[in-house]
Amino acid sequence: MDSEDLAESVLIHLDVETLIPGTLKHEKCEISTTRKCYSYIKKRTFATFVASKRVSSSPTDTSPVWQCCDETFSDPSSVHKHVSNLHAEEIEQLTTAALDQMLSQSEEAFQKQEDPNESQSDDPASWIPSTSHLSEEELSKGPGEVLLYYSYCQIRDPKLICSWQSELCSRLHLTGKVRVATEGINGTVGGTKTATKLYIKAMLSHPIFKIMQVEDFKTSEGGAECFSELKVGVYKEIVPMGVDPDTISYRLAGTHLEPEQFHKEVQSLLEDASSKNDTILLDCRNFYESKIGQFKNCLAPDIRKFSYFPDYVEKNLDLFRDKKVLMYCTGGIRCERGSAYLRSKNVCKEVYQLKGGIHKYLEQFPEGFYRGKLFVFDDRYAISFNKDIISDCSYCGAPWDQYQLCSTDFCCQLVLSCSSCRQKGLTACCPVCQAKEQRSSSSPSPGRPHREECECTDSRPRIPNDTL
Template sequence: MMDGDDLGERVLIHLDVESLSPAIDKHEKQEKSEFPTTRKCYSYIKKKTFATFVASKRIPTSNLDTSSLWHCCDEAFSDPSSIHKHVSIVHANEIDELTSEALDQMLKQANADGSVHDHPNDCQTKDASSWMPDTSHLSEDELSKGPGEVILYYCYCQIKEPRFICDWQNELCSKLHLTGKVRVATEGINGTVGGTKTATSLYIKAMLAHPIFQVMQVEDFKTSEGGAECFPDLKVGVYKEIVPMGVDPDIISYRLAGTHLEPEEFHREVQSLLKDGSSNSDTILLDCRNFYESKIGQFKNCLAPDIRKFSYFPDYVDKNLDLFCNKKVLMYCTGGIRCERGSAYLRSKNVCKEVYQLKGGIHKYLEQFPDGFYRGKLFVFDERYSISFNRDIISDCRYCGSPWDQYQLCSTDFCCQLVLSCTSCRQKGLTACCPVCQAKEQTPSGSPSSGRVHKEECDCTRSRPRIPKDTL
C-alpha cells in the first residue's frame, strides 16, 4: 500500500476539481459560497474521491488475466462490489482525508478565480429583522389560534456566530408564537417547535430563506400533530454540540457519519435481516436512543442499549466493541440526528464492516411504513411523550403488567423518571416509578423543596448500570 503522501498526490492529481463546478452550480445556484460547508457537496466530493481511489487500483487488462481487475493491499479483486467493499472498510480514513484535501483545494481555487463572494456567515446576521417573515397580512389570532403541529429538524452546517442565529431564532419564534427547544452551535442547528400550522409554515419558509440554511429542504422538517401547548415555553441556546453526545465535534465530526439509507432501503435491509434470522447474523440493527424510548417502540430484533442518556452512548460502544467487530450495523434514532454523531463515533473505532443509518430517522420511516417493522409508539421529547403510527403496544404497566405505553412523570417531587402506570393502578395511588419513590412521603404543595434541589435517588437509578455490557 502507498504511503499517505504518495496516495494523496496520486488521487488528487486525477481528481478534476474544475469538473465539480457544474454540480455545485446545479445544487447551490443561489449561494456558491456555501458549497465548502454543506453536507450535500461534501458527500458529492467524497463519492468522486472514492471512485477515483478505486479507479487508481485498476489493472490494465490488455495483457493480463481478466479475472483480476483491481489490485490493492496485496489482494486481487475481480468484481466491483468486492473492491468497493475493501476500500470502504480498509481505506475509510484515507478517503475522508482525501475528501477534506479536495474540498480545501477546490475552495482555494474558487477564491483565486474570484468565484467565491461573501460567505453566508458574513451577511448581516446581526440584524435579525432581515430574515423575518412578513406577517403584516395576518392577525395575532391567525398566528396563535387554529390547527397546530410540531416540527422536528436539524441541519449540520458551519455557523461562525451562533449567538446571532440564537438571537434570530428567539425573535422569530416569539413573533410566530412558537414554543419548543432550539440548540445552536458552530456545527449547526437542532430544533423542535410547536405552534399553529400557519406559524410553522412561516417558520420553515424563514429557515429555508436564510443563506446559512439554504442547504435544507422542506422534507427535512418532520411534522406531527400538536402545537404550542406541547412545550411549557421556548428555550433557545448556544451549545458546543447540537445533540449532546459529550464528544467534541471537532474530534468526532458528523462528516464521518455512516452511509444514509432512505426509508425504503432501510426497510429492505431489515426485511432481509429478519428473513435470514438474527442468530449468527453478520448484521446488527442498533437503536441508539435511550432505554425509555425503545421500551415503548422499536424495530423487531434490534439491539437496544439500556442507557439513560445519549452522552452514555460513546462509553457503551467502547465497552461493547466486541459486539460490533466485523459486523454490518444498521443504526436508527428518532429523527436521524443522533445517528449522525453516533455512527461517526462507531466508525472511528474501525471495527465494523459497514455502518449505515436510517435517513430521517424513525419519524420518516413510519410516514412511509406505519405497519412496517417498527412496532409501538415513537417517543418524543415534549409533553406528549409519544406519538402513534400503529396500534401496537409493546410495553407493560410498571405495577400490574397489563399492556400500557403512556408515560407520566414519577409523582415524587425530586424524581425525574418516567413511569408506565395504567389507569387502574394510578387510581390505586401507584404513581411513582419504583417502590422507593412510592414509599417517599410527598412534599406538601406550596413548599415543594424548601429551596433545596433534590438529587434523584431511587431503585430505577441505582439498579441500572450506567454503561451495560451487552450480549447478542
C-alpha cells in the first residue's frame, strides 16, 4: 500500500465526522483549545495507523500479528514503539490532514458561532462590572489576595484589551502586571478579595476569555501591596521566551497532566531506580527560583531568564534524546511554550507538563514531592506551602530561603543573606558588589539607570552543560 492509499485508508477509518467539537464534548473530551483537539486526534490517528498494520485473521483473534516495514510484530508494545520511532512524520501528516478535514466538515457550524473578537465593544468601559454598590473603602481595604492566571486565545486587537485591563484594574484598585498579545493574556494582580472576585467575574464574562474557568485563577495570600504599581502592556509573547509564537506555537505543547497524575509519575520515578535512565523531571524556571524550592531529583538548568531556555535545549539535545520528560514551572505558562520548543526538536520520546504548575500541585500536595518555597515575581519573592528550607545563606551557609535585593547601588540581583550576616553588613549579592558597597556613599548616585545584573554575573555560564 503506497503512502497515498495508506493516508486515504487511515482517514476513512478514522471517521473524522465523529471528531467535530460537539461530539467530542459529548464524549467528555475537553477540547477548549485547538492544541487539545489536535492531541486527541493524534491519539486516534496513531491507533488507526497501528490497526491498519494488523494482519491477523480476525479482530477477535487472541494472537494478533502486525506487519510493517517488512517486519512482523507479535505484541502491541513492539509495534507501537516501531510506529513511534519510524513513522512519526507520517502520523503528524495524517493528524494534520484529519484535523483539516474535521474543520472543513464543521466549517458551517463554526461560521454560525459568534466571533468573540467581533462581539466585543470598542469601549473598554462596557466590559467593566458595576461597582456602584460598593464603597471605595470596600474595594481598597480588607482581606486581600494575589491572582495568577493566563489564557492562550486569539486576540485581534490587543491594544483594546490592554486599555480594558488598565481601566478594569484601576477601577478595582488592583496592582500587578498584565501582558497582552495576539496569542492571549498573562497576568498576576493583587488587591482585596472583593476586588479580585469582581476581576475574575469580568474576565469570565468577556467574550474572548469565556473559555476560562474559575479554576484557571490561582490564588495566594497577599494584596495590592505585593506590587509597587500596575503595569499593563502589549507584547509579542505573553511569556518572554524570545521565540516568535508563529514559529513555535503553544499549540505544539506537551501533554497536560493533572496534579494527581503528575504526583503519581514523580512517585514512580523516585521509587523505580530503572526509570531514572529514561525519564527527566525538568524544572524550566530560572536558577534563583529552583534554588529555594524544587521537586526531588529534578534537573534544574542554571539559566537566569526563560529566554535562555531555547539555547539551553539546543546545547543539550543529547540529554533529552529518547527520554520521557516531565516538565513543570510556577503556574504552567512557561511549560506551554517550553514544552512546545522541546517537542519541536523531535528528540524526546514523550513530553508532559504539570497542568496549573507548582501552584496547583501544592494546593493538593503541600507535603508532596515539591519541597521548599515557591518563588513569585512580586515583592513577596516567595510563598510557603511546607516548612522545608532547601537553600543556604550565601555567606555563612546556614539554612535560609528569604530573598532580598542586593544592597549595592544599581544592582538588582537577589541575595540569600541570613539575619545574622545582614547585621554584619553582608547584604550584597557577591564579593564584587560587597566591595562596591563599602566604597560607595550611602545615597544612590542621581541620573544613573539601574542595571539588571552586575559584573559578577558575567562569569556565570549562559548555557551550562547539565548532567544527571
